[in-house]
Amino acid sequence: MKINQADIEETLITKSEISERIKVLGNEIDAYYSDLLHADENLIVLGILNGSAVFMSDLIRELQTHIAIDWMSLSSYGSGTKSSGVVRVLKDLTLDVKGKHILIAEDILDSGLTLSWLVKNLKTRDVASVEIVSLLKKDLGKAHDKRVSPKWVGFDIPNKFVVGYGLDYADRYRNLPYIGVLSPKVYE
Numbered sequence: 001m002k003i004n005q006a007d008i009e010e011t012l013i014t015k016s017e018i019s020e021r022i023k024v025l026g027n028e029i030d031a032y033y034s035d036l037l038h039a040d041e042n043l044i045v046l047g048i049l050n051g052s053a054v055f056m057s058d059l060i061r062e063l064q065t066h067i068a069i070d071w072m073s074l075s076s077y078g079s080g081t082k083s084s085g086v087v088r089v090l091k092d093l094t095l096d097v098k099g100k101h102i103l104i105a106e107d108i109l110d111s112g113l114t115l116s117w118l119v120k121n122l123k124t125r126d127v128a129s130v131e132i133v134s135l136l137k138k139d140l141g142k143a144h145d146k147r148v149s150p151k152w153v154g155f156d157i158p159n160k161f162v163v164g165y166g167l168d169y170a171d172r173y174r175n176l177p178y179i180g181v182l183s184p185k186v187y188e
């Protein structure tokens with residue numbers, strides 16, 4: 001069955017806005033790492049499955065820095081729309097990251113639980129540095145904002161249930177080429 005367009009209440013960020021922003025992020029990331037990496041060194045771009053797969057594939061094609069890619073699969077959500085408070089490692093790194101510069105590419109910073117756990121975990125592996133680029137950052141209000149700070153954020157967004165461009169609801173909608181707000185009718 002095809003996606004029903006009525007399931008998406010509002011387009012929050014269009015396909016072309018996403019691609020323009022990723023070009024800018026790519027330039028900024030190249031500039032930041034140009035002095036940091038030796039000629040024979042790769043930046044490790046670490047994607048967090050499944051959500052970041054789409055962002056990661058577009059981002060790396062805007063980078064001119066030598067990179068190696070790796071993936072981790074983590075789960076911070078049980079079922080439904082609320083964080084469970086537990087991070088499970090479903091797939092660990094494949095590369096040896098000791099002494100390497102790591103750039104985590106995430107699709108969304110929501111509660112921040114996944115990223116704060118991951119940054120701590122990577123630091124125990126003696127990496128040279130860990131930075132984060134997150135395509136989206138949800139506004140949870142200042143009172144709640146003790147989350148990790150990504151060095152690069154694509155878009156600050158309102159605290160709404162967003163899908164598309166890698167983000168899902170119950171595994172669906174990842175294949176939308178834009179970011180949209182899911183209609184509550186879908187999950188209520």
Ligand code: PRP
Nearest residue numbers: 049050051076077109110111112113114
């Ligand atoms: C989502 C998203 C982030 C995480 C952010 O992943 O992709 O990884 O939640 O939430 P947090 O800031 O509250 O920790 P999810 O566990 O839903 O898996 P998915 O990427 O496969 O959709």
